Structure formats: C-alpha cells, structure tokens
Amino acid sequence: MIVQEIVAKALEKAQAAQAVMVSQETSAVDFENDRLKSAESSQRTKIDLKVIVDGKVGISSTTDPRDVEGVVQRALEAAQFGSPAHFELPEPQALNPVEIFDPAILPLEKPEMIRMGQQMMDMVKSYNPEILAGAAVNKNLYKVEYANSRGASYSAEHTDFNVGAAGQLVRGTDILFAGHGIGQKKRAVDTEAIAAQAIEYFHLAEEIAPIESGEMPVIFTPSGLAALLLSLALAVNGKNVYLGASPLRDKLGQQIASPSLTIVDDPFVPYGPRTSAFDDEGVPRQVTPLVEKGVLRNFIYDLDTAGRAGAKPTGHGSERRLTNLVIEPGQTPYAEMLRGVEKGLLVHEFLGLGQGNPINGEFSVNVFLGYKIEHGKLVGRVKDVMLAGNAFDAIKDITAISQEREWVSGPWAWFNGLIPHVQVGKLSVTAK
Amino acid sequence: MRDRLTAALKAHDVEYADIRVEDNLNTWVNFQGPDLDSIGSSRTVGGIVRALYKGGWGYATFNDLDDLPKRVREACITARLVGTGTTYWAPTDPVVDTIKASLVKDFRQVPLAEKKALAEEYNRIILGHHKSIQTSAVRYADYFKTLWYANSQGTYIEEEKPDTNLLVVAIARDGDIVQNGYETGGGADGYQSVENFQEKARSAAQKAVELLAAPPVSGGKYTVITNQDLTGVFTHEAFGHLSESDFVYENPQMQEIMTLGKRFGSDELNIIDDGSLPGGLGTHRYDYEGVPTRKNYLIKDGILVGRLHSRETAAKMGEPLSGNARSVHFQHPPIVRMTNTYIDQGKTPFAEMIKDIDLGVYAVRSIGGQTAMEMFTFSAAYGYMIRNGQVAELVRDVVLTGNVFETLQNIDCIGDDLAWEPNGPGGCGKGDQHPLRVGLGGPHIRIQNCVVGGQQ
Ligand SMILES: [Zn+2]
Numbered sequence: 001m002i003v004q005e006i007v008a009k010a011l012e013k014a015q016a017a018q019a020v021m022v023s024q025e026t027s028a029v030d031f032e033n034d035r036l037k038s039a040e041s042s043q044r045t046k047i048d049l050k051v052i053v054d055g056k057v058g059i060s061s062t063t064d065p066r067d068v069e070g071v072v073q074r075a076l077e078a079a080q081f082g083s084p085a086h087f088e089l090p091e092p093q094a095l096n097p098v099e100i101f102d103p104a105i106l107p108l109e110k111p112e113m114i115r116m117g118q119q120m121m122d123m124v125k126s127y128n129p130e131i132l133a134g135a136a137v138n139k140n141l142y143k144v145e146y147a148n149s150r151g152a153s154y155s156a157e158h159t160d161f162n163v164g165a166a167g168q169l170v171r172g173t174d175i176l177f178a179g180h181g182i183g184q185k186k187r188a189v190d191t192e193a194i195a196a197q198a199i200e201y202f203h204l205a206e207e208i209a210p211i212e213s214g215e216m217p218v219i220f221t222p223s224g225l226a227a228l229l230l231s232l233a234l235a236v237n238g239k240n241v242y243l244g245a246s247p248l249r250d251k252l253g254q255q256i257a258s259p260s261l262t263i264v265d266d267p268f269v270p271y272g273p274r275t276s277a278f279d280d281e282g283v284p285r286q287v288t289p290l291v292e293k294g295v296l297r298n299f300i301y302d303l304d305t306a307g308r309a310g311a312k313p314t315g316h317g318s319e320r321r322l323t324n325l326v327i328e329p330g331q332t333p334y335a336e337m338l339r340g341v342e343k344g345l346l347v348h349e350f351l352g353l354g355q356g357n358p359i360n361g362e363f364s365v366n367v368f369l370g371y372k373i374e375h376g377k378l379v380g381r382v383k384d385v386m387l388a389g390n391a392f393d394a395i396k397d398i399t400a401i402s403q404e405r406e407w408v409s410g411p412w413a414w415f416n417g418l419i420p421h422v423q424v425g426k427l428s429v430t431a432k
Numbered sequence: 433m434r435d436r437l438t439a440a441l442k443a444h445d446v447e448y449a450d451i452r453v454e455d456n457l458n459t460w461v462n463f464q465g466p467d468l469d470s471i472g473s474s475r476t477v478g479g480i481v482r483a484l485y486k487g488g489w490g491y492a493t494f495n496d497l498d499d500l501p502k503r504v505r506e507a508c509i510t511a512r513l514v515g516t517g518t519t520y521w522a523p524t525d526p527v528v529d530t531i532k533a534s535l536v537k538d539f540r541q542v543p544l545a546e547k548k549a550l551a552e553e554y555n556r557i558i559l560g561h562h563k564s565i566q567t568s569a570v571r572y573a574d575y576f577k578t579l580w581y582a583n584s585q586g587t588y589i590e591e592e593k594p595d596t597n598l599l600v601v602a603i604a605r606d607g608d609i610v611q612n613g614y615e616t617g618g619g620a621d622g623y624q625s626v627e628n629f630q631e632k633a634r635s636a637a638q639k640a641v642e643l644l645a646a647p648p649v650s651g652g653k654y655t656v657i658t659n660q661d662l663t664g665v666f667t668h669e670a671f672g673h674l675s676e677s678d679f680v681y682e683n684p685q686m687q688e689i690m691t692l693g694k695r696f697g698s699d700e701l702n703i704i705d706d707g708s709l710p711g712g713l714g715t716h717r718y719d720y721e722g723v724p725t726r727k728n729y730l731i732k733d734g735i736l737v738g739r740l741h742s743r744e745t746a747a748k749m750g751e752p753l754s755g756n757a758r759s760v761h762f763q764h765p766p767i768v769r770m771t772n773t774y775i776d777q778g779k780t781p782f783a784e785m786i787k788d789i790d791l792g793v794y795a796v797r798s799i800g801g802q803t804a805m806e807m808f809t810f811s812a813a814y815g816y817m818i819r820n821g822q823v824a825e826l827v828r829d830v831v832l833t834g835n836v837f838e839t840l841q842n843i844d845c846i847g848d849d850l851a852w853e854p855n856g857p858g859g860c861g862k863g864d865q866h867p868l869r870v871g872l873g874g875p876h877i878r879i880q881n882c883v884v885g886g887q888q
Contacts (some may be wrong), residue, residue: 033682035517038489039510044478045434045495059472063495067475074473081548083468093531110513132683160548168805170685170740175805204821241566308467352809355800360610364651364831364885366809384807386885388651411864428650430836432883 002065002153003147006049009072011149014079016089018148020280021047021065027136029113031121041108048280051075056082057304057310069195082142092152093284095277099270101240102186105139105159116191120165123195124202131167131202136181138162144276152282158274162410163189165198176381178202178369183225183269183410185321201348201369209372209380209432217344217399218387218427219373222406222419224347227363229325229415231391232263234359237320238301242309246360248296257294258398262328264289265300267315272324273409273416279317286315288430290325314355325417330401334421337400338363339376345429346371346378347387361392384432397425433590437582440500446485446508447519450583452720453497454762455554457576459539461547463555463603464731465567471548476719478762483507484744488515501661520747522721526586531717535622539574542623547572551598552628554633558602561637564644565604570635571857572626587722594610595619595869598626600633601604604640611646611828613639614799614813615858620711625855642826643814649827649884655818656832656882657785657791660851662798662812664872668773668860669702670808670836675730675738675864676756676768677745679805686805689837694736696747697840703731705740707755712871713855714771718755722764725755736776742768760865763771772871778846785845785878792818793884795830809833809885818861831885839879849876 003019026042048061049071062071066101124133142158147153164181171194178201180194220227240246248256267285269275278284281303287299297312302321306313311328316322338346351366367385371378402421409416437451459473478495481503490510492503497737539547551572558568577593597618604611615632619625641714658666680686707725708714716725721743728739741749742757745768757766786794794816815830816823852873859867 029514035682036488036514037449038491038765039514040491040493041506041510042493043496044493044763059470059474061474063476063478074475077544078472080547082471110510114513168683170689175686177804236525239464244605245567245603245610247460247610266762274593304675336466351802351804351807352800352811352833353802355811357610357612357829357830360608362829364811364829366807366833366885367802368807384833384835384883386651386831386883388885428651430883430885432653432776 001144001147002047003145004153005185006047006068006072007147007149009415010049010051010069010075016052016148016149017050017094018089018282019049021045021145022142024140024142026138027110027113027119028136028141029110031117031133031135033132033134034121034125036117046168049075051079052085053079055084057085057231059076060083062344068231070084075171082124085304087303088261089148089150090152090282091150095154095284096268098268098275098277100156100158100275102159102271104187106160108139108187117162120191123192124165124167124199127199128169128202128330131169133167136162146278146282148282154278154282156277159185159274161185161187161189163191163194164354164410164412165195167198167202168239169202173203176205176359178205181406181410181412183273184407185275190274197253203408204371204378205369205381207380208383211345211372211382211385211429213429213431215426217423217425219341219344219346219421219423221346221348221421223408224349225422226414227347227350227353227365228391228394231358231361231363233415236299238299238305238309239320240359241299242305247360251296255294256296256392257291257395259294260330260398260401261291261294261395263291263321265324266326269324269326274323281313281318283313283315285323288314315374322415325415325419327417327419329403329405329420332400332402334404336403337421337423338373338378341373341376344373346373346383363391365387386430387427388430389427394424394427399423399425400406433580434582434588436500437580437588440504441582441584443501443504444483444508444584446483446511448484448503448521448584449482449507450477450581451481451500451504452762453580455578458573458696459544459547459572460571462552463551463568463570466559471544480762480765481507482765483511484519484521485511486515487517487519489765490514491765510599511877517671520744522743522747522753524743524753527718527722528588529717531591531840533594535594537623539596539623540576541631554600554629557630557633558600558637561602561634562641564606565606565637566604566610566643567603569601573857581703581720581722583722589718589722596623596626597855597857598629600629600636602640604644606644609644611640611643613637613643615856616854631656631812639814642752643828646652646814646826646828648829649793649815651885653881654884655789656879656884657794657818658794658877658879659796660874661872662795662874663775663874663877664853665798665801665810667874668770668870668872669803669810670839671703672705672770672773673803674805674836676770677739677741677749678768679871680739681745681748690739692736692738695734696731696736697734697843699734700846701731701734701840701843702729702776704729705773706771709772709871712772714870719757720759721757723753723755723757725771728754740768740770742766758868760868762864767862767865769868770860770870772873774850774873775846775875775877777848777850777875780847781843782847782849782876785847785876786818786823787821789818789821794818795831795832806837807837808836832882833885834883839882842880844880845878847877850875
C-alpha cells in the first residue's frame, strides 16, 4: 500500500508517522427545475500524513499519490515548528466487523439513477404541477487505507448511496421549499416513500396559519432536532471541554437532561451513513453513550486532545465528529403527542441555525419550515416566526419522545442519526 | 499546459466543452487556547471537464491529470445521457490571457517559523488581555492557486490567485455566559496584509470581555441602523442571492417577482455587483467561463435593472452577460455567484441618521447570515441600543430577520460612509460550494420596523 511506503519514507527522519489515503469514485445525477440538469463522474484521491519528530507534530496532505517525496518533506518541515505531541500512535488492534459495503451498488449506472430521480420528480409534479421539482441521486465507492509506524494497518471499502427529492412552490411573494432524502451504505431504498414524504411536507404547508407570539409547547421533528443537537454536539466535543468552553465541562455523571433522553453515538449501525470500523487516527471506533436517562456519560476525544486532557480517545477522528446518533425511542406514539398539544408549534427546518453562540446552547432561529398545532392537529404552515431559547434548558424540559424514529441522513443533513420526534414543554415563539 | 488542454479538448463531440485545472498550495498555522493546534501544508491538484449537449451538462472531476482526453470523453458521454432539449449558450469573444500574481511581500518566501511566530504573538495578546478571557483561536492561512482554463471556443486563461488571511477570536467567560470577539484580516497582495495586527487582536479580546456584561437584546420590532459590514452582509444575503439568475431563469414565478423595472426601494437605493473592482475580495479579470467581469447595477434609483448571469442563464433569459460564473474549487462546476456586492453611498451622515430615533438598535458586524429567497436571518456580532437619538448600552444576541422585499422598502436612510469588510477566512456558501471569496460593502443604513429576534 502507498500509505506504508509513505510511512517508511517518513521514518527516515521521523520517530513516528501515520498516513491515510482515501480513493473515491462518485457518480451523480441532478434534477433541477423539473428537468434532468447534469450528471457527473468524479475521481478523487487524498493522502494525509502526520509525523512526529523530536516529540513535535507536523502534518501535510496531497492529492497526488506519486508525490511521496513532497508530502513527506512538507510534513517534516512543519514538524520543526509543530506542537508537542501529547499522544502515541495506536498499536495494531482488532477491529469490530462492520457492514459498510453493498455490492448491489456497484452495477448501478447513471441511466438507472436517472430513472429513480425521474420517478420521484414525477410523483411530486403529479401531486402539484406548480411545484418546481428537483431530485438528486448519487453513489460513491471509496477505499480508506491507514498505516502507522507501530505496525497498525487497516483498509476498508465503503459504498454510499444518497437519494433525495425536493421542490419549491412560489405563490405571490411567498416561497416554500421542502424536501426529503436518505443517505446510507446500501442500495435498497424506497424512492416512492422519499417522494411521498416530500409531498407530505408540501401538503401540510398548503395553508398558512397565523400564530401569536408567546411561550408554547414545541415539537421537534427528527431533522428539526438539529436545533438542540447542534449545541449538545459542540458541548461534548472534547476539545471544547479541554479548553473550558463547554458549558458541560464539569457535568459528567450529572443530570443534564430529562430522564427520558438517551443518546448513543453508534458507529456500528449496519449500513448506517457514518458507519466505519476505524477512524483517521487508527483508533478503533466504539459505541459511545453520550446521555443516558438524562445523565451526561462521555465526551468525545481525538488522540491529541485526549492526551492533553488525560482522557481516552473515543474513535471520533482527528476532527472529533459524531458518527450515527441514535436516540432511544420514547413511550408516546407520535399521533398521541400531537393530539396532546392544545396550541403549539411543530418545527422541521430553520434559517440561521449555528449562528450566534451555539456552544452556550442559545439559539434564535427563523422557522423555515414549521407548522402550527391547534387542538391536537397541524393546521398549516407558520411564516416569519422566530424560535428562541436555550438548548440545555430545552433538553431538561422534554415532555415527550415519540415511539417512532426516522433516519436523518445524507449530505444535506446537519447530522446523521436515528431520531424520534421530541416535545419540549415551553419555548419562546416570536411572530411578526 | 495550454497544449495539453487544447489537445484534450479535441476529444469532445458535443456543442461546448471546457477544462479547468488548478494547483493549490496551502499553508496554515492554527492556535487554539495556549496551544499550537495545527501547523502544516497541503497541495491539491485536480480539474474538471464540462460538456454541454442539448441543454444537458456532463461533468468529470478528477485529481489525476494523466489522461485528460479520457476525462473529456467521459464528460461528453455523460452529457449525451442528460441532454434532450435545447442548448442556451451566450456568445463571448475568445480571449487568451495570462494573469500573474503581484505580491508586495511573497508569503511563499516567508519561513514557516515566522508565520508561526506571528500567529503566536496575536494569540498571546488575546490570552493575556484580561482575566475573563477563557480561550482563543488564531488561524493564519495562505493559498497560492494557479488556474488553467481552456474552452472549445478558443479561450485560454492562465491565472495566479494568491490569498493570505487571518482570523483572531477571543472567547471570554463569566459563569455560564460565554462571549466571543473577533477580527479578520488579510488580502490578495501579500504577507504584509496580516502583519501589524496587534491592535486588532486586543480589540477582539476587549469586545469579548465587554459582551460578558451586556444583556441580550429583547426581541421585538425596532428602527435598526446597520453598520457598514452588516449592510454588506444584508445586501449580499438578503438581496444579492435573489439576483443570481440561476434561481430565476427556469422559474416563471420567480421571474415575476424579480421583473426588471419593478420598484424595490427608495430613489436613493443603488445596489451594485462589481467583479472588476480594483482590490476587491471577489475581483477577477474573467469569470470561470472566460467572460470579462464588469460593474453591474442590480438596483438603480430604487428600480430593479439587472441581474447576475452565467453564459447559460444570460442566453436563456436574453439578457446581457455579467461575468458571474464562479467556482469555489475544481471539484465543482461554476455557478452564478456574486463578486463584490454593495449598496452605493448615499447622502446622510451617521449623526443625522440616528438623531430622531427614540428607541432603536444599532447592529454591528456580522457573525453569519442565511437566506431562503424572501426570508433572511443574520446575526450581528453585537449591537447597541439607540435611546433618544444616541448610541446607548451594548447588547448581545442581536439577530435580524425578515422579508427582503419589505425590508428593502423599509430602508429610509442611506449613509455617506461606504466601506468594505476586511478579508478573512470566510466567504459565501451556495449549494455545496463554500467558502467563496466575495466582497461585502455598504454605508450605514437605517431600516424601519425591523424584527430583532431574542427572548422576550
Ligand atoms: Zn452568500
């Protein structure tokens, strides 16, 4: 493997080294404004090298597998001025078996992908010809190779398949966007269900329902839960904990959320969108409970941050990214949750998410797609409404979690996970 | 490279094809808190072939430059799968040109040790500024990008695009309250653009400390004055994206909303996108389809008069080319993007603008904005209440939101103090293309009845 060659070359001057190479082939088709707009073939290669010289770290990367000399020389140069290494590269370890490769994706060619996209578009158009419809289908084959100077060497071949349908509807100066998509590592996908879900969002949004400002119960759809999960993800990031920026930094073992909330980061979900056996530092992936019955259980650490903080690396890579977030289902059927709300809001998508100070938990977002709940029913879409609050207060105020869960996934999603509907007792809603 | 690209394009059998190849050398130094977080460099080489056939696009993107004719054939085969309609493609004169970088102080000659020392000094200033400074981030990056572009109509452009940028962030904490202050700097003209930033680093730290004591703004409807940076973000986010004609050209309803000749604001309102502006962050001599850039009025005297085009959208809408097809990276085809977008200078001095406001908000700078057609929302870095015609206490969590059409009509005062936002690592995102360098500018403006989000 090239990665072993690079590590060997680096070891001529460095005491430790690791290399990761990702080689990828992608096919994609894209429908825009009711028609097939483009299709793409893509070939990518990237090599990342990390060296340790005299206890200091240097990194470099290249897209050219023949540039072994160059990538090694640049990493060695950076190491002269690098930060001290607070870690050792991991030894070879046994990896958990994972399901990440579906051979059925290999023979899938563009004409079939075009057919799938066309079918979803046709469904949306036949629901309402006024909707300007779009769709995207892409498949991705990639190989990850890892080697380090302690003899660890892993290789994995992945398949990815992403399918989505979306549309926009303009009436006067009112513009509505809605869509639905799925990303996973296997081919079996129900395009009809995806289109039907997109249509459902349009259907519910046909009426515009005025809403008054005030405090009210809010139900977050699985993808709408991003508003709360974003802050939680930042706060459990080991780097933010180590730097003292996380408001949860001293709350391990404490109750930080309603006892009904359990969130596990699970990299072993079969064919899950972020499933894999090892990370880009050669650390085996592991299941990490984040919140158990409302109690904060773990932060996530890369090698270096773990070393600095005196913690253990959790297999979330050098960038500390969550994998598949799995939230335990609750007791309440979704229909019943909805029926229980006299006056409230169901929120699905936002504008302005992540702005401001998300690590504090504070959010103040424009509800981009949300529905008014009245007497237990969705009565229409809300417009020009801001939702504001604090994510850490909100997760303490969870009043119900649905039995049903949905996958939130794909390149367009804020995060990947298996997520229920979550109801929060009271949040501040400002209507124009 | 010219011969290689021209030879490869001979393999095409479609109506139009082009190739863009890029070589990008990037060096960075990042501090986070007291520690050097990362130092390193990367080299990214690759390209994209586009083929256009009967209105359908085929793309091939690659890192491996070995067999370019194969990539051209791949793109053509794909285009033939897609195209079943009519091709719209605006003509432009073929050009052959070479654009060399001109650097006052060439960052490629600056040793890594010196870049590290520079970032370290700014970082030390922030951390030592005040006891409530919890942590910091300093990000230095430089890029030297070389682009080669050729199309099947005889254009060949070779361009060097250097960029140096700096971000310093101070994070202050008091109990559970955490506040940020930041400054950005840099430029296309060399390493000196990130030197002598000590004062800015201090002021970032000072702002974070001051914000700890600032109350959140209380939500509601106010008369709002935005400072120049924020005017720039507003213009770009709320209006500029609507002028990108790929949103409009195949969408009859959007065409109706964005009909040329329609009034969007007062006589005093002029909005311009100018890719030829000397020294602008979004400045190019040509766009990524070989079209010369130029100054384009979008709104003139309050009336919608133009929009931004690629060669495809201009042909489809029968409007003049504007030179706005841009791409963030060779893995992406160019799409319609802004360059340097601004509200032109008006006549009102700041003191005049504020003096009649009994209760309002003065919103300063931006830490992010997002738009979905008519709806926009963006966060000011901080703000001040305006009381009895004066700038009063500092407030935090100032988020502005609204409907762009109403908001433009609600601008009742335009300042005489046009300024541009400094360089920095950020940029515009559209689809999956982020961050694209854009210039954001404007004077102070006053907006009546603007919704400011926040807890009530
Ligand atoms: Zn933008």
